[in-house]
Amino acid sequence: MVRPLVLGVADLLRRPGNQRDEELVVPLGGLEVLGSKVPDGEPVTLDLRLQSVNEGIVVTGTIAAPWEGECRRCLRAVRGTAEGRVQEIFEEHPVEGETFKLDGDRIDLEPLTRETVLLELPLAPLCQDDCAGLCPECGADRNTTDCGHTLEPSDDRWSALGELRFDD
Ligand SMILES: [Zn+2]
Numbered sequence: 593m594v595r596p597l598v599l600g601v602a603d604l605l606r607r608p609g610n611q612r613d614e615e616l617v618v619p620l621g622g623l624e625v626l627g628s629k630v631p632d633g634e635p636v637t638l639d640l641r642l643q644s645v646n647e648g649i650v651v652t653g654t655i656a657a658p659w660e661g662e663c664r665r666c667l668r669a670v671r672g673t674a675e676g677r678v679q680e681i682f683e684e685h686p687v688e689g690e691t692f693k694l695d696g697d698r699i700d701l702e703p704l705t706r707e708t709v710l711l712e713l714p715l716a717p718l719c720q721d722d723c724a725g726l727c728p729e730c731g732a733d734r735n736t737t738d739c740g741h742t743l744e745p746s747d748d749r750w751s752a753l754g755e756l757r758f759d760d
């Protein structure tokens with residue numbers, strides 16, 4: 593099985609301060625949250641600097657992936673890019689939840705990549721900030737259709753949903 597995100601770092605480990613840049617473009621399956629996902633076959637792009645320190649390897653840079661989903665108000669297809677900055681340590685004895693494993697002279701960037709993309713995928717995407725949504729009476733797309741139904745201006749349930757955060 594090919595694991596394109598497992599990198600050899602023997603050259604870096606020889607001397608603290610050594611560094612190397614890596615640009616990787618790799619399709620990864622199964623990147624999906626409630627409101628959006630990375631389309632099948634579309635790659636994640638990693639633009640990283642690997643640097644040797646006494647304790648291991650420091651990885652800094654950006655991880656980005658295209659996503660697609662449905663506007664939470666009008667259900668229209670929406671696309672965007674999820675991009676996160678990373679700064680992580682890979683060490684021989686990693687601290688659970690804080691650092692990653694340096695396995696001999698190799699590091700596996702896949703767990704970090706998955707974690708970063710999943711955090712950046714929007715849970716409730718919008719086609720545009722002021723999307724008018726669907727008419728609750730007749731289901732018309734109110735961005736394009738004036739169906740004539742008036743809405744209760746006090747009914748703010750949908751915008752409240754938009755503010756929901758699932759972070760803990
Ligand atoms: Zn919309």
Ligand SMILES: [Zn+2]
Pocket residue numbers: 727728729730731732739740741
């Ligand atoms: Zn209507």
